[in-house]
Amino acid sequence: MANLISAEQLTVVHGSRTLLDGVSLGVSEGDRIGVVGRNGDGKSTLLRLLARTQEADGGRVTHTGGLRVAVLSQTDTLVPGATVREAVLGDQPAHAWASQSRVRDVVAGLLGDLEASDVGGLEAVVSTLSGGQRRRVALAALLAGDHDLVVLDEPTNHLDVEGVAWLAEHLRTRWPAGSGALLVVTHDRWFLDAVCERVWEVHDGVVDPYEGGYAAYVLTRAERSRVAAVTEERRQNLLRKELAWLRRGAPARTSKPRFRIDAANALIEDVPPLRDTVELAKMATTRLGKDVVDLEDVTLAFRGKTLLDRVTWRLGPGDRVGVVGVNGAGKSSLLRLVNGTQAPDAGRVRRGSTVVVATLTQEVLELEEVGELRALEAVDKVASHVRLGDRDVPAGQLLERLGFTAQRAWTRVDDLSGGERRRLQLLRLLMAEPNVLLLDEPTNDLDTDTLAAVEDLLDGWPGTLVVVSHDRYLLERITDRQVALLGDGAVRDLPNGVEEYLQRRAVLKAAGAARTVAAGRSAATAGRGAATPADGAAARAARKEMARLERQLEKLARREEQLHAQLAAQATDLAAVTALDAELRALTGERERIEESWLEVSELVE
Incomplete structure (x- = not known):
């Protein structure tokens, strides 16, 4: 593979x-590299050096001739007075960009929500957009271009689960195999596994490379740590032996430990389950009783939009629930109903008499009142120790588990970084010993190591847990079931997790597009024998048929995804590829036939 970037002896002092x-490394064509490390260890600095938007204090960075680099930083450089169309597409006429499949995909994947909102779609002025919308526009502007190397700094910030899945698929298929290159800093571990084939860990002034995505990185790092511990123990033993030999005049002896990759399996062989759900549920029942929070026939509207429509939803002791949904569907409102800071428009919310709710909000305003205190003092002000599982844990030990060194534990709260403040905010909540914990986007400002520490802490926490997050890895790691808000006023269980949510969203989008086409056809054929909307029993029958067809489309979508995965796995088997391709073509024809039937039926219920 051709070398795109060479970095030699890079040194940066802050x-x-x-x-x-003195870091030396390179980026080659075909590389898909994820960059991880603790906050403040230099991940973003490394990206800026490699993109040559920042000069190193020592060393040099060389680009191959004519290299086209695009960089997404954590702060956008959009022109406030420009429209979204101008920011993303420049002065291209509609027919020009619409004829480019990659650009169409970017516009549909990242800017479709703008069309559905009331901001004005592509004609919206950048200065009127929210922070999340601006982030999508900046990302779309970058991806609409043609580049050899794409450098992304936290691209999943402000993207929902669906947006993250779209971005992962786009980056996987953006370049042919072996061409183009990607460098990405992200705390989204599912995204790392989905997109990256190598991981760089930035720590203590060095960059350690790992082959594979996040899962492979964790396994290999654990093995390296094990070997390092064994090596240090052997070194200490050797030193003692050498001293003994020297006393008797014998020559010193040394040995080298062998690196055995299969030892990584031994690391996890005897590891117990992540959490003892039966024991935690028993403890939760003791603390909470049988009744926790029940939403009964609840209706809630906001600015004329119905978020919840006669919803009945029950939380029991020890439940661990993840909540996903489209932006504006009411996820945060659902949390406010649970914690009692918002009342429903209709129906009622019942809470058990022993319920104590704590909410981790997206802001950290709660820390303003303790800004002058040291971190440890801010925790001690709530409690000096907490009951976690079946044992008491002191505040200082919990601070250490969440990555606070002895020095940082005695740092003023106002002087802590964003990630440290987020960790402190969560820890103070836990020290109050609530028995119902609500987390609203808890991964903000946290790096991968800190997220692992938070998850470990929550594994032993007995109580009812509700998590709203776009971080798919976190949801599947710390919750036992997921529910979805799809914007239709209901709270729907997801037996197959986040993957089922993405499939449901795909079906809904396809149905929405079909309705748009149907509406256009109805308008075009008005007065010329167009289908007449049905009434009464006929309309009910038509809706039932539409639901049946939508279930078929959902099943076909799942099978299509399986076929694509099989094609990728058996790419070298010509006979298998031929058979799978034939099945895929047949499936595509069947899907088109069902979509056409759906369109015809939908005209009867317009």
Whole structure:
């Protein structure tokens, strides 16, 4: 593979701290590299150096001739007075960009929500957009271009689960195999596994490379740590032996430990389950009783839009529930109903008499009142220890588990970084010993190591847990079931998790597009024998048929996804590929036939 970037002996010093110390590495064509590390260890700095938007204090970065690099930083550079169309598509006429499949995909995948909102779609002015919408526009502007190397710094920020899945698929298929290159800093571990084939860990002034995505990185890092511990133990033993030999005049002896990759399996062989759900549920029942929070026939509207429509939803002791949904569907409103800060328009919310709710909000305003205190003092002000599982854990130990060194534990709260403040906010909530914990986008400002520590902490927490997050890995890691808000006023269980949510959304989008086409056809044929909307029993029968066809489309979508996965796995088997391709073509024809039937039926219920 052709080399795109060479970095030699890069050194960066920030104040009294060395972020990078003589780092040498390279980026080649075909690379898909994820960059991880603790907040403040130099991940974003490394990206800027490689993109040559920042100069190193020492060393040099060389680009191959004519290299086209695109960079998405954490702050956008959009022109406030420009429209979304101008920011993303420049002055291209509609027929020009619409004829490019990649650009059409980007516009539909990232900007479709703007068309559905009241901001004005592609004609919206950038300065009128929310932070999340601006982020999508900046990402769309980058991906609409043609580049050899794409550098992304936290691209999943402000993207929902659906947006993250779309971005992962786009980056997987953006370049042919072996061409183009991707460098991405992200805390989204599912995204790392879905997109990246190598991982760079930035820490203590160095960059350690790992082959594979996030899962492979965790396994290999654990093995390296094991070997390092064994090596250090052997070294200490050798030193003692050498001293004994020296006393007797014998020559020193040394040995080298062998690196055995299968030892990684031994690391996890005897590891117990993540959490003892039966024991935690028993403890939760003791603390909570049988009744926790029940929403009964609840209706809630906001600005004329019905978010919940006669919803009945029950939370029991020890339930661990993840909530996903489209933006504006009412996820945060659902949390407010549970914690009692919002009342329903109709129906009622019942809470058990022993329920104590704590909510981790998306802001960290709760820390303003303790800004002058040290981190440990801010925790001690709530409690000096907490009951976690079946044992008492002191505040200092919990601070250490969440990544606070002895020095940082005695740092003023106002001087902590965003990620540290987020961790402190969560820890203070846990120290109050609530028995119902609500987390609203808890991954904001947290790196992968900190997220693992938070998950480990929550594994032993007995109580009812509700998590709203776009972080698919986190949801599947710390919750036992997921529910979805699809914007239709209902709370729907997802037996197959986030994957089922994405499939449901795909069906709904296809149905929405079909309705648009049907509406156009109805308008075009008005007065010329167009289908007449049905009434009464006929309309009910038509809706029932539409539901049946939608279920068939959903089943076909799942099978189509399976076929694509099989094609990728058996790419070298010509006979298998031929058979799978034939099945895929037949399935595509069947899907088109069902979509046509859906269109015809839908005209009867317009």
